[in-house]
Amino acid sequence: MAKKVLIVYAHQSSSSFNAAAKNIAVEVLTAQGCTVEVSDLYAMGFKATATAEDIKGDLKDAENFSYLEESKLAWEQGRLSDDITKEQSKLTEADLVIFQFPMYWFGVPGILKGWFDRVLTNGFDFSQDEPYCLETLKDKKAMLSFTTGSPESMFCTIGINGDINVTLWPLQNGILHYCGFQVLPPEVFWAPALTAAADRKKMLARWRTRLQDLLEEEPLSFTPLDWFDKETFQLKPEHISEEFGLSVGIHLSNPLPSQS
Numbered sequence: 001m002a003k004k005v006l007i008v009y010a011h012q013s014s015s016s017f018n019a020a021a022k023n024i025a026v027e028v029l030t031a032q033g034c035t036v037e038v039s040d041l042y043a044m045g046f047k048a049t050a051t052a053e054d055i056k057g058d059l060k061d062a063e064n065f066s067y068l069e070e071s072k073l074a075w076e077q078g079r080l081s082d083d084i085t086k087e088q089s090k091l092t093e094a095d096l097v098i099f100q101f102p103m104y105w106f107g108v109p110g111i112l113k114g115w116f117d118r119v120l121t122n123g124f125d126f127s128q129d130e131p132y133c134l135e136t137l138k139d140k141k142a143m144l145s146f147t148t149g150s151p152e153s154m155f156c157t158i159g160i161n162g163d164i165n166v167t168l169w170p171l172q173n174g175i176l177h178y179c180g181f182q183v184l185p186p187e188v189f190w191a192p193a194l195t196a197a198a199d200r201k202k203m204l205a206r207w208r209t210r211l212q213d214l215l216e217e218e219p220l221s222f223t224p225l226d227w228f229d230k231e232t233f234q235l236k237p238e239h240i241s242e243e244f245g246l247s248v249g250i251h252l253s254n255p256l257p258s259q260s
């Protein structure tokens with residue numbers, strides 16, 4: 001059956017490198033027979049702040065407003081704002097979600113953070129009571145595809161920015177894995193603005209090649225949930241590895257620095 005792909009795209013300019021990466025993904029995946037939908041967040045004027053306006057009708061407790069509680073209730077009762085509901089429908093349909101963005105402050109642009117805050121609703125795709133366990137998204141793949149301002153040499157274990165896997169841990173583990181996605185390895189376009197035009201073309205050509213088999217790729221592996229104690233959510237003693245130290249995998253299977 002034809003696969004459905006959602007690209008959540010966060011760049012202001014249609015002549016940017018991010019736009020080029022997004023356009024190639026649309027082109028290659030469509031040519032494979034996929035149905036590709038793009039949520040172009042800036043073009044949509046997507047609201048980035050999680051507020052009471054996201055909920056239709058009366059609030060349960062307007063005086064002590066809790067976004068976590070009120071949005072969960074509104075989701076259960078079909079009272080979330082139309083823009084959130086629309087994005088959730090796209091997510092429900094998708095087999096693969098690609099987040100395409102420029103790195104901002106070691107993370108995502110605010111408009112994309114707003115998409116995570118508002119669309120990934122408590123109860124819909126994550127549960128506080130059962131972290132990492134909700135099954136709504138378990139058959140879906142998701143990945144980060146992004147550009148940086150810094151070259152790769154700054155984002156390694158001896159680089160001034162540290163290991164890129166650590167930078168990506170809040171996104172790949174704290175959002176995507178937490179919500180139950182299978183997380184594909186990221187596509188990192190290192191510092192396109194500092195790169196010669198010919199090498200930028202090579203980066204996009206590599207992306208084009210990767211896209212051919214993207215849907216068949218193996219996801220990253222995270223520590224199995226049954227390795228954690230059910231009360232403390234800490235690694236069981238038998239799974240604390242001598243090689244990697246007291247690690248739940250933040251370095252994605254690379255040894256922690258010895259002085260850590």
Ligand SMILES: Cc1cc2nc3c(=O)[nH]c(=O)nc-3n(C[C@H](O)[C@H](O)[C@H](O)COP(=O)(O)OP(=O)(O)OC[C@H]3O[C@@H](n4cnc5c(N)ncnc54)[C@H](O)[C@@H]3O)c2cc1C
Nearest residue numbers: 016017018020102103104105106147148149150192193200
């Ligand atoms: C608020 C803020 C915070 C930031 N924080 C960080 C941070 O924490 N870490 C970090 O590393 N960086 C950071 N940056 C830098 C940011 O990540 C980069 O500016 C961004 O990733 C560059 O991507 P772009 O798409 O905007 O590139 P662009 O500037 O649009 O493009 C780069 C080059 O590619 C060219 N290009 C466009 N299309 C094509 C094409 N089809 N083929 C070939 N070349 C093409 C462009 O003409 C340009 O020369 C930050 C920037 C901002 C504004």
